[in-house]
Amino acid sequence: xxxxxxxxxxxxxxxxxxxxxxxxxxxxxGMALGLSPQNSLHFWVFIALCFLIRVNLAATLISxxxxxxxxxxxxxxxxxxxxxLLNKKSxxxxxxxxxxxxxxxxxxxxxxxxxxxxxxxxxxWLPLHIFSHKAxxxxxxxxxxxxxxxxxxxxYRGYKxxxx
Amino acid sequence: xxxxxxxxxxxxxxxLAVVLAFGAVYFNLSxxxxxxxxxxxxxxxxxxxxxxIDKLNVDLLNGQAHLQKIQITNPSSPxxxxxxxxKISLHFSVKELLKKKLVIxxxxxxxxxxxxxxxxxxxxxxxLEESEEHPVLWQKTDTGVFANLRNQVKxxxxxxxxxxxxxxxxxxxxxxxxxxxxxLKYLETLNQSFEKTHRDWTSKVSLLPTPTQLNAWQGDVAxxxxxxxxxxxxxxxxxxxxxxxxxREKYETITNELASAQKELTHIKNQxxxxxxxxxxxxxxxxxxxxxxxxxxxxxxxxxxxxxAISFLEKLSYWSDTxxxxxxxxxSTPQLEIVRTTNSKQIEYHFLNKKTEPSFYIGEVKLIxxxxxxxxxxxxxxxxxxxxxxxxxxxEASVRGNITGSNWEGIKLEVQLASENELPLEKVSxxxxxxxxxxxxxxxxxxxxxxxxxxxxxxxxEAVFKGPRLDVTGIFETMGTKFSVKSQFSPFEELLDSLxxxxxxxxxxxxxxxxxxxxxxxxxxxxxxxxxxxxHETFIKQLAQxxxxxxxxxxxxxxxxxxxxxxxxxxxxxxxxxxxxxxxNELESMMIYTKKYDPQAAKFKHRYSQAEKNHQTL
Numbered sequence: 001x002x003x004x005x006x007x008x009x010x011x012x013x014x015x016x017x018x019x020x021x022x023x024x025x026x027x028x029x030g031m032a033l034g035l036s037p038q039n040s041l042h043f044w045v046f047i048a049l050c051f052l053i054r055v056n057l058a059a060t061l062i063s064x065x066x067x068x069x070x071x072x073x074x075x076x077x078x079x080x081x082x083x084x085l086l087n088k089k090s091x092x093x094x095x096x097x098x099x100x101x102x103x104x105x106x107x108x109x110x111x112x113x114x115x116x117x118x119x120x121x122x123x124x125w126l127p128l129h130i131f132s133h134k135a136x137x138x139x140x141x142x143x144x145x146x147x148x149x150x151x152x153x154x155x156y157r158g159y160k161x162x163x164x
Numbered sequence: 165x166x167x168x169x170x171x172x173x174x175x176x177x178x179x180l181a182v183v184l185a186f187g188a189v190y191f192n193l194s195x196x197x198x199x200x201x202x203x204x205x206x207x208x209x210x211x212x213x214x215x216x217i218d219k220l221n222v223d224l225l226n227g228q229a230h231l232q233k234i235q236i237t238n239p240s241s242p243x244x245x246x247x248x249x250x251k252i253s254l255h256f257s258v259k260e261l262l263k264k265k266l267v268i269x270x271x272x273x274x275x276x277x278x279x280x281x282x283x284x285x286x287x288x289x290x291x292l293e294e295s296e297e298h299p300v301l302w303q304k305t306d307t308g309v310f311a312n313l314r315n316q317v318k319x320x321x322x323x324x325x326x327x328x329x330x331x332x333x334x335x336x337x338x339x340x341x342x343x344x345x346x347x348l349k350y351l352e353t354l355n356q357s358f359e360k361t362h363r364d365w366t367s368k369v370s371l372l373p374t375p376t377q378l379n380a381w382q383g384d385v386a387x388x389x390x391x392x393x394x395x396x397x398x399x400x401x402x403x404x405x406x407x408x409x410x411x412r413e414k415y416e417t418i419t420n421e422l423a424s425a426q427k428e429l430t431h432i433k434n435q436x437x438x439x440x441x442x443x444x445x446x447x448x449x450x451x452x453x454x455x456x457x458x459x460x461x462x463x464x465x466x467x468x469x470x471x472x473a474i475s476f477l478e479k480l481s482y483w484s485d486t487x488x489x490x491x492x493x494x495x496s497t498p499q500l501e502i503v504r505t506t507n508s509k510q511i512e513y514h515f516l517n518k519k520t521e522p523s524f525y526i527g528e529v530k531l532i533x534x535x536x537x538x539x540x541x542x543x544x545x546x547x548x549x550x551x552x553x554x555x556x557x558x559x560e561a562s563v564r565g566n567i568t569g570s571n572w573e574g575i576k577l578e579v580q581l582a583s584e585n586e587l588p589l590e591k592v593s594x595x596x597x598x599x600x601x602x603x604x605x606x607x608x609x610x611x612x613x614x615x616x617x618x619x620x621x622x623x624x625x626e627a628v629f630k631g632p633r634l635d636v637t638g639i640f641e642t643m644g645t646k647f648s649v650k651s652q653f654s655p656f657e658e659l660l661d662s663l664x665x666x667x668x669x670x671x672x673x674x675x676x677x678x679x680x681x682x683x684x685x686x687x688x689x690x691x692x693x694x695x696x697x698x699x700h701e702t703f704i705k706q707l708a709q710x711x712x713x714x715x716x717x718x719x720x721x722x723x724x725x726x727x728x729x730x731x732x733x734x735x736x737x738x739x740x741x742x743x744x745x746x747x748x749n750e751l752e753s754m755m756i757y758t759k760k761y762d763p764q765a766a767k768f769k770h771r772y773s774q775a776e777k778n779h780q781t782l
Contacts, residue, residue: 052173052180053171053173083511086502087494087495092495096515096517100263100520102259105263111510
């Protein structure tokens with residue numbers, strides 16, 4: 001009983017904060033996760049933030065998978081960007097400072113393709129947030145209607161009493 | 165309309181805290197186990213044979229780690245440890261660890277013993293295979309001689325000597341080599357031909373009279389006594405004559421078949437013995453396939469000792485080269501340098517700063533053999549880092565002490581890895597305060613020889629590797645006389661070349677060029693000669709042992725087929741031939757009564773006896 005209730009609550013989490021702001025934040029958070037390698041510190045920080053900040057986790061999950069594919073396919077491009085940044089003379093003192101900071105080196109920023117991904121994440125965070133916010137506004141009614149007709153939603157509704 | 169919510173998910177804090185708490189507890193309870201396994205795996209992979217750690221304790225807050233009972237397998241004798249270390253204590257910087265840097269201030273290694281027995285074999289699956297990522301020998305020099313030497317060392321026939329003699333090496337290679345065994349092919353052919361023979365015999369079973377026939381004949385013959393030939397009718401006598409001829413003809417046919425079968429069986433048995441010739445051939449083939457030593461192609465001395473020396477030099481050079489040329493410098497100032505490194509996984513940049521610690525550094529390592537530092541050997545390593553060229557660290561390794569029981573006192577071996585004007589510089593010095601001399605001869609190109617039947621001497625040698633050149637200086641002092649030696653080997657390959665070619669001579673004779681007066685010293689020792697003789701005898705014994713091991717393995721491979729053939733031979737003797745003999749006995753007992761009706765029957769008795777005699781001989 002406890003396990004089912006826990007599972008229910010976990011699924012329910014994905015339904016929460018389905019407002020436009022939550023969805024767009026979720027997409028941005030998913031992008032950050034998808035573009036961060038799992039052995040880096042910032043990946044786990046993003047995971048924690050997803051549960052702490054009011055984001056739509058369903059949007060996060062979908063976005064995560066999509067941007068994980070982007071990270072895979074775009075590895076050479078990210079490498080070129082990261083390599084360029086690490087060799088940029090004006091930035092050397094910044095990298096050197098970060099290299100000597102506690103905890104920060106665990107992000108592996110000194111690996112060119114990881115830095116490229118981090119840079120890309122920072123660069124498109126705001127545009128993606130604005131774009132996904134607007135897109136959510138237009139698409140929400142259709143998606144909401146579709147979601148209500150799915151079997152998964154029916155199942156979720158059927159088990160609702162367990163949530164209490 | 166829903167009220168605008170805060171950015172923070174209040175309900176998420178508690179689950180996250182629980183997850184983090186669980187994570188922290190799990191980490192605290194299990195990270196030592198994970199770290200131990202990781203260390204064992206990495207060390208095993210790097211070393212090539214099992215490295216086991218019994219216990220690992222890490223105190224992250226105080227920056228201390230303790231490893232207990234570390235076993236390092238002897239690669240050429242997997243049931244023994246090359247070294248067993250009782251305890252290793254590390255003191256590392258927690259502050260630097262937070263910056264992802266491993267800075268170890270001191271390492272104390274105590275209780276080193278060698279040759280202890282292992283509970284489990286230390287063989288790992290890939291151990292017997294050639295490693296593609298083996299350290300490249302003498303990378304800093306681009307001469308072909310080093311590559312040749314490396315090949316020679318790699319192809320050294322005795323590299324798996326212990327495993328060959330214990331059979332471990334051959335066992336792993338045997339399944340692949342089975343196809344090339346001539347003895348196996350021979351037995352397969354023999355088996356096929358015997359199958360055919362056996363089929364022929366089976367088809368000839370129809371020649372034998374059935375038990376009903378035999379009973380009928382015996383019944384008929386039994387009645388003849390009651391009615392002898394003299395009073396029997398002519399028709400009866402004619403019938404008896406007919407039966408007597410029939411029995412004789414049957415007897416003749418079976419006797420011939422029995423003789424033929426026995427002949428074939430004898431032939432097959434002889435052929436089975438002929439396998440010994442193929443066994444000898446197979447052992448030679450296997451030796452070639454497995455690249456095993458023969459008396460003709462190796463005199464052992466270099467393989468036994470040189471391979472260890474070269475292996476040590478190889479590793480020393482590899483590490484020296486790796487640490488010194490660890491990556492490409494992309495930016496450089498006196499205080500800051502950026503190095504781009506490539507490992508098997510990825511490319512990464514390191515920001516080296518003179519004001520901060522290196523990303524990997526070991527300050528001091530102290531090794532104490534046995535339990536007491538004052539008795540035995542003490543080893544020290546200093547200043548190991550990934551980028552010594554930038555931090556100007558001179559890495560040092562030294563061993564000091566006495567060998568108790570052998571009168572060697574004040575032994576000191578030091579190795580320094582440094583650089584001079586960006587040129588690699590390795591310094592090796594060896595000195596002994598006192599060591600015994602016995603039947604020692606110093607010959608010179610001048611007009612005197614010195615022979616010391618018994619005494620002590622002092623020796624100090626310093627070798628400096630400057631790129632491809634080797635400079636040697638040294639002092640040899642005995643009976644109040646000093647000999648100073650200064651030699652330069654340029655190119656350095658000469659020394660290695662002599663190492664690979666002279667071999668045994670190297671043990672019995674050493675030469676050095678005097679500095680000013682061109683004094684040529686030749687040092688010979690009876691001890692060295694005796695040592696070489698002992699080595700040769702050991703080698704002969706090892707070769708014999710290898711032959712025995714290989715023979716056992718080949719015989720093991722042939723066992724199933726030999727067993728099948730032997731069973732068939734037994735079946736043939738016990739069933740087919742026994743059936744024929746039994747029938748012949750029956751017929752013979754009847755022919756005692758019938759021979760008077762058939763005068764020719766008497767001589768077949770002789771034939772059967774001859775066949776039986778042949779069988780007995782076999």
